[in-house]
Amino acid sequence: xxxxxxxxxxxxxxxxxxxxxxxxxxxxxxxxxxxxxxxxxxxxxxxxxxxxxxxxxxxxxxxxxxxxxxxxxxxxxxxxxxxxxxxxxxxxxxxxxxxxxxxxxxxxxxxxxxxxxxxxxxxxxxxxxxxxxxxxxxxxxxxxxxxxxxxxxxxxxxxxxxxxxxxxxxxxxxxxxxxxxxxxxxxxxxxxxxxxxxxxxxxxxxxxxxxxxxxxxxxxxxxxxxxxxxxxxxxxxxxxxxxxxxxxxxxxxxxxxxxxxxxxxxxxxxxxxx
Amino acid sequence: xxxxxxxxxxxxxxxxxxxxxxxxxxxxxxxxxxxxxxxxxxxxxxxxxxxxxxxxxxxxxxxxxxxxxxxxxxxxxxxxxxxxxxxxxxxxxxxxxxxxxxxxxxxxxxxxxxxxxxxxxxxxxxxxxxxxxxxxxxxxxxxxxxxxxxxxxxxxxxxxxxxxxxxxxxxxxxxxxxxxxxxxxxxxxxxxxxxxxxxxxxxxxxxxxxxxxxxxxxxxxxxxxxxxxxxxxxxxxxxxxxxxxxxxxxxxxxxxxxxxxxxxxxxx
Numbered sequence: 001x002x003x004x005x006x007x008x009x010x011x012x013x014x015x016x017x018x019x020x021x022x023x024x025x026x027x028x029x030x031x032x033x034x035x036x037x038x039x040x041x042x043x044x045x046x047x048x049x050x051x052x053x054x055x056x057x058x059x060x061x062x063x064x065x066x067x068x069x070x071x072x073x074x075x076x077x078x079x080x081x082x083x084x085x086x087x088x089x090x091x092x093x094x095x096x097x098x099x100x101x102x103x104x105x106x107x108x109x110x111x112x113x114x115x116x117x118x119x120x121x122x123x124x125x126x127x128x129x130x131x132x133x134x135x136x137x138x139x140x141x142x143x144x145x146x147x148x149x150x151x152x153x154x155x156x157x158x159x160x161x162x163x164x165x166x167x168x169x170x171x172x173x174x175x176x177x178x179x180x181x182x183x184x185x186x187x188x189x190x191x192x193x194x195x196x197x198x199x200x201x202x203x204x205x206x207x208x209x210x211x212x213x214x215x216x217x218x219x220x221x222x223x224x225x226x227x228x229x230x231x232x233x234x235x236x237x238x239x240x241x242x243x244x245x246x247x248x249x250x251x252x253x254x255x256x257x258x259x260x261x262x263x264x265x266x267x268x269x270x271x272x273x274x
Numbered sequence: 275x276x277x278x279x280x281x282x283x284x285x286x287x288x289x290x291x292x293x294x295x296x297x298x299x300x301x302x303x304x305x306x307x308x309x310x311x312x313x314x315x316x317x318x319x320x321x322x323x324x325x326x327x328x329x330x331x332x333x334x335x336x337x338x339x340x341x342x343x344x345x346x347x348x349x350x351x352x353x354x355x356x357x358x359x360x361x362x363x364x365x366x367x368x369x370x371x372x373x374x375x376x377x378x379x380x381x382x383x384x385x386x387x388x389x390x391x392x393x394x395x396x397x398x399x400x401x402x403x404x405x406x407x408x409x410x411x412x413x414x415x416x417x418x419x420x421x422x423x424x425x426x427x428x429x430x431x432x433x434x435x436x437x438x439x440x441x442x443x444x445x446x447x448x449x450x451x452x453x454x455x456x457x458x459x460x461x462x463x464x465x466x467x468x469x470x471x472x473x474x475x476x477x478x479x480x481x482x483x484x485x486x487x488x489x490x491x492x493x494x495x496x497x498x499x500x501x502x503x504x505x506x507x508x509x510x511x512x513x514x515x516x517x518x519x520x521x522x523x524x525x526x527x528x529x530x531x532x533x534x535x536x537x538x539x540x541x542x
Contacts, residue, residue, distance in 0.1 A: 032412075032414060032442040033412035033413040033414035033415065033440075033442055034412030034413070034414070034415075138313040138314060139313060140313055165358075165436075165439065165440070166358070166436065167468065168311075168312045168313045168468045169312070169468055169470070169507060169508050169509040170312055170507055171313065172468075172509060173507065173509065195439065195440070195442070196439075196469075198471065198512070235442060235443055235444040236442075236443055237443045240471070240511075240512035240513070241512065243533065244512070244513075244516070244533050244536075244537075247533050247534060247537050248537055248541075251534070251537050251538070251541075252537065252541045254541075262512065262515055262516070263519075265516075266516065266519045266520070269516075269520070269525075269540065270520075270523050270525070272541075273525055273540050273541065274523075274525075
């Protein structure tokens with residue numbers, strides 16, 4: 001397991017959280033506003049206080065009694081992309097921003113240069129950006145720089161809080177492509193908290209549904225998104241692909257089967273209609 | 275149909291960086307527009323111009339009144355704006371005061387304010403939280419407070435800047451059906467967004483690209499133009515993408531915008 005939540009209570013919440021995150025899998029964390037999605041991510045990287053219980057992260061344990069040394073150990077393995085990337089910027093150039101963690105981890109200067117160049121290339125930005133002021137970037141560019149400043153130290157776990165907010169279609173497509181690379185080529189464990197259910201549906205393996213501080217539904221995306229009874233009760237709409245298949249089933253009594261790619265769904269539709 | 279906004283021969287530049295040149299746009303009363311386009315295409319600049327924050331060259335008329343320095347304040351009263359980052363927007367200590375704020379400033383009678391504020395908060399199911407601090411409620415409810423504040427004074431133009439995407443699904447449905455009512459009564463809505471799934475609720479789409487109108491027209495008309503849409507790399511709504519493929523397979527003739535009609539057409 002990459003992460004284990006054991007009877008974890010977030011400060012101010014009523015219920016205890018229990019769930020596991022498998023290594024090298026991508027998870028979607030969904031739930032309405034106030035369901036503590038962001039706090040769960042913050043808790044994993046030691047930014048939120050654990051009231052009771054334990055979080056195990058790749059063998060290390062965080063609890064209410066953890067100190068800075070424990071957090072430091074855990075954070076080396078974790079990259080956290082804030083919803084608003086400018087919240088995590090505090091350097092004057094993109095280079096300084098991306099290299100910051102490496103300096104903290106005492107890397108040598110030549111190594112730092114190499115890693116920074118690799119990271120900016122990986123997120124799809126030109127090296128020219130390294131001299132820019134991070135606060136003058138567009139939302140899409142800022143997210144890429146924020147991601148580069150995480151990927152540069154090669155964390156095993158990547159957490160993303162509402163990553164598609166504010167992105168235009170090009171930036172959103174780039175993000176999807178990059179996440180696929182991180183997932184398939186680099187075997188990262190990824191958790192994405194988002195309201196963008198159609199985006200989540202395209203990329204994740206598993207889904208955790210949070211309601212009133214507890215996991216009310218979890219499993220493969222197929223199992224979760226097929227359970228429309230619970231989703232409806234909470235007030236979350238299923239991805240459009242699933243809604244369409246449901247209408248076909250209801251209206252025509254045809255079972256198109258589960259698809260997470262619109263091209264596959266369209267081939268199915270074509271086959272049935274023809 | 276009457277126009278609410280008429281822009282002609284508009285020019286605007288940030289220092290040497292020209293955003294609009296010879297720009298022309300008309301927005302009708304009683305229509306819901308989706309305004310989209312890549313980052314840097316001029317969406318935000320256009321909205322800032324309509325709000326009187328930026329001063330371009332050219333002619334801009336709002337409800338037949340010329341938008342100039344002296345008329346900005348009057349015109350602003352007729353525009354309700356909802357931003358995505360509501361935390362910077364709230365200035366009052368309670369949800370009630372926040373929603374009432376603009377009407378109080380506009381000098382409405384206390385009784386009318388009370389009636390309208392209570393009515394809209396009831397509609398959004400927030401009657402129980404009127405005394406709470408708007409900064410301390412959850413993000414979706416914050417967004418509803420921002421919508422209520424923008425709409426309560428019954429403005430002629432409602433501008434939504436990426437604000438629908440932050441609402442929970444059920445809250446979003448409430449906002450959409452209220453906006454639909456207001457549009458029927460003659461209000462104009464501009465939803466600035468790159469989430470094209472939300473364009474389905476609008477009447478017309480305006481796609482900006484490098485300060486020019488790349489495509490504009492009723493939903494179906496714009497979505498039929500597959501080549502131009504693909505050239506810009508726009509992420510199309512699911513149902514439009516499905517329509518394009520089904521058209522390619524010659525299973526349907528035109529773009530269909532709702533799932534039930536699509537199913538009926540395919541398996542007729």
